[in-house]
Amino acid sequence: MTIEPPLQLARLKKRYKRFLADVDLPNGSVLTLHCPNTGSMKNCLYPGNRVWYSDSGNSKRKYPCTWYFIEDPNQNIIGIHTGLSNRLVRETILADRISDLAGYRNVTSEVRYGIRNSRIDFYLSDHKRELPDCYVEVKNVSLKVQDGVGLFPDAVTVRGQKHLEELIFARKQGFRAVLVFCVQHTGIERIMPADQIDPVYGDLLRKAVSEGVEVMAYGASFDIEKSQVELNTPLPVTF
Numbered sequence: 001m002t003i004e005p006p007l008q009l010a011r012l013k014k015r016y017k018r019f020l021a022d023v024d025l026p027n028g029s030v031l032t033l034h035c036p037n038t039g040s041m042k043n044c045l046y047p048g049n050r051v052w053y054s055d056s057g058n059s060k061r062k063y064p065c066t067w068y069f070i071e072d073p074n075q076n077i078i079g080i081h082t083g084l085s086n087r088l089v090r091e092t093i094l095a096d097r098i099s100d101l102a103g104y105r106n107v108t109s110e111v112r113y114g115i116r117n118s119r120i121d122f123y124l125s126d127h128k129r130e131l132p133d134c135y136v137e138v139k140n141v142s143l144k145v146q147d148g149v150g151l152f153p154d155a156v157t158v159r160g161q162k163h164l165e166e167l168i169f170a171r172k173q174g175f176r177a178v179l180v181f182c183v184q185h186t187g188i189e190r191i192m193p194a195d196q197i198d199p200v201y202g203d204l205l206r207k208a209v210s211e212g213v214e215v216m217a218y219g220a221s222f223d224i225e226k227s228q229v230e231l232n233t234p235l236p237v238t239f
Helices: 082-094 158-172 199-210
Strands: 007-016 020-024 030-034 050-055 065-071 077-079 104-113 118-127 134-141 149-152 176-183 190-193 214-223 228-235
Touching: 007 030, 007 065, 020 050, 030 050, 077 214, 082 104, 082 118, 082 134, 082 176, 082 214, 082 228, 104 134, 118 158, 134 149, 134 158, 149 176, 158 176, 158 199, 176 199, 176 228, 190 199, 199 214
Parallel strands: 030 065, 134 176, 149 190, 176 214
Antiparallel strands: 007 020, 007 050, 020 030, 050 065, 065 077, 104 118, 118 134, 214 228
């Protein structure tokens, strides 16, 4: 995936009001970016470190520039744009680069389903070998702790808990139900539930697996100079 308009460099000053971040530009001025991440961004905020953003050029937007990536103290690239995860996973599914999800002819976004009339990220149908239709929920992972471990979630997520319950229900109805962790952090080597942050989510995740929900994780690679990112590395998930 190529990000358009191309990425530009700055250095982080601070993130605030959840959706805003001030950055220092190379010319010495300060720019306010839109921060497309509603989470805590735990272990993602490093004042003074390099960040990359894209300028939409849209004067009608109050904050036309959007923050995409930050570099941590170990020079790992972290993707903080949670909306990018869905775009990456969709691109990867359509290219049949997720082997367990390959073969579906139709990929539909934001389909209503479940006992709470939720919206699933992707609904896959019409498989070439007549496998059951598949509901796919995507979660962005950016929280890294020690030894290359990535955790999800980075804050208590009632919404995420609901999504797991909906996937369990879909599985019981005879569909495939899949949770994909999109790992936007080059320092993460495996995924675990963040039990100390949200123990309810961790328990529900284990229940979901026991009920037949499939869980997989893929890591992203970044080419900052070309403004490109690709989801291409399967990672283990430990429960």
